[in-house]
Amino acid sequence: MTDPVLVQVDDGLMVITINRPEVRNAIDGAxxxxxxxxxDELDARSDLRVGILTGAGGTFCSGMDLKAFxxxxxxxxxxxxxxxxxxxxxxxPLIAAVEGYALAGGFEAALACDLVVAARDAVFGLPEAKRGLAAAAGGLIRLPRVIPQRVAMEIALTGDPVDAQRLHAYGLVNRLTEPGGALAEATRLARRIIDNAPLSVAASKQVILEQRDWSTEESFARQDEITSTVLTSDDAEEGARAFAEKRKPKWTGH
Structure with missing residues (x-):
């Protein structure tokens, strides 16, 4: 039996591949x-720094497997x-590398990632309304937070597909590639992140995700709670020393 999810680890990077190309990587329980x-393994292992989520066979994910449902x-x-x-x-950090279709739950999975790299001909959409369903796996919540609300409303209410180039213009897609190049570009982006101090990356992600719920009055205090240990870390000293000595820093995560 073919493994429905493939995992590859290489020098700090984990690539997670949805491996059901015969059904356009539709999501079942497995x-x-x-x-x-x-x-969970990505977060638990100290030797891993960034993850990439992608799909096999030229499609990211077509959403929930309706037969399984x-x-x-x-x-x-x-x-x-x-x-x-x-x-x-x-x-x-988790990066979505999107080729082909990212529909329904597939689009919601991409939205749950921190960054999105997509082929120019990739197609996104929330067609749930066409099936009597709702994009309740994060689509209705996350989409209007990253693109204009009226555009998100149109996508959700019509269920019509939208191309990667339009979403890139709105800032949802970080980088566009030629067809077939999304994973390679996502890997290059991941390597740029891996080059940086792990404590700095973790704190930056945490602040950006959590700050939307902070009031103006509490925002700097809440930020300081997260970033204070970064500023006093061994890596902070190492970063300054490496810059002065014109060499690449050697991060320890401490």
């Missing part, structure tokens, strides 16, 4: 729990939502 297990199979991880990332974001 996929959801398989990705969840992979991101009809036979009563749970396609979400209990208490954590779709693939374990819809309701519980990873601690470490």
């Amino acid at each position: 996929v959801s729990y398989g990705v969840c297990a992979a991101v 009809l036979r009563g199979e749970s396609t979400r991880v209990k208490h954590r939502g779709l693939m374990g990332i819809a309701r519980t974001p990873t601690e470490k």
Whole structure:
């Protein structure tokens, strides 16, 4: 039996591949729990710094496996939502590398990632309204936070697809590539992050994700709680010393 989720680790980077190309990488229970297990390993291992989520066979993910849904199979991880990332974001940066289609739950999985790299001909969409469903795995919440609300409203209410180039113009897609190049570009982006201090990266991600719920009055105090240990870390001293000595820093994560 083919493994529904493939995991490859290389020098600080974990690549997680949804491996059901025969059904355009539709999400069933095995996929959801398989990705969840992979991101848990990503966060738990000190030697891993960044993850990439992608799909096999030229498609990112076509969404929930409707056949699995009809036979009563749970396609979400209990208490954590779709693939374990819809309701519980990873601690470490996660990049979506999108080729082909990212629809419904597939689009929601990309939205749950921190960064998105997509091929120019990639297609995104929330077609749930066309199926009598709702994009309740994060799509209706996250989409209007990253693109204009009226555009998000149109995408959700019509269920019509939208191309990667339009979403790049709105800032949802970080980088566009030629078809077939999304994973390679996502890997280059990941390497840029891996070059940086792990404590700095972790604190930066945490502040950016949490600050939307902070009031203006408390924002700097809340930020200081997260970043103070970074500024007094061994890596902060190492970064300054490496800059002065014109060499690449050697991070310890302390």
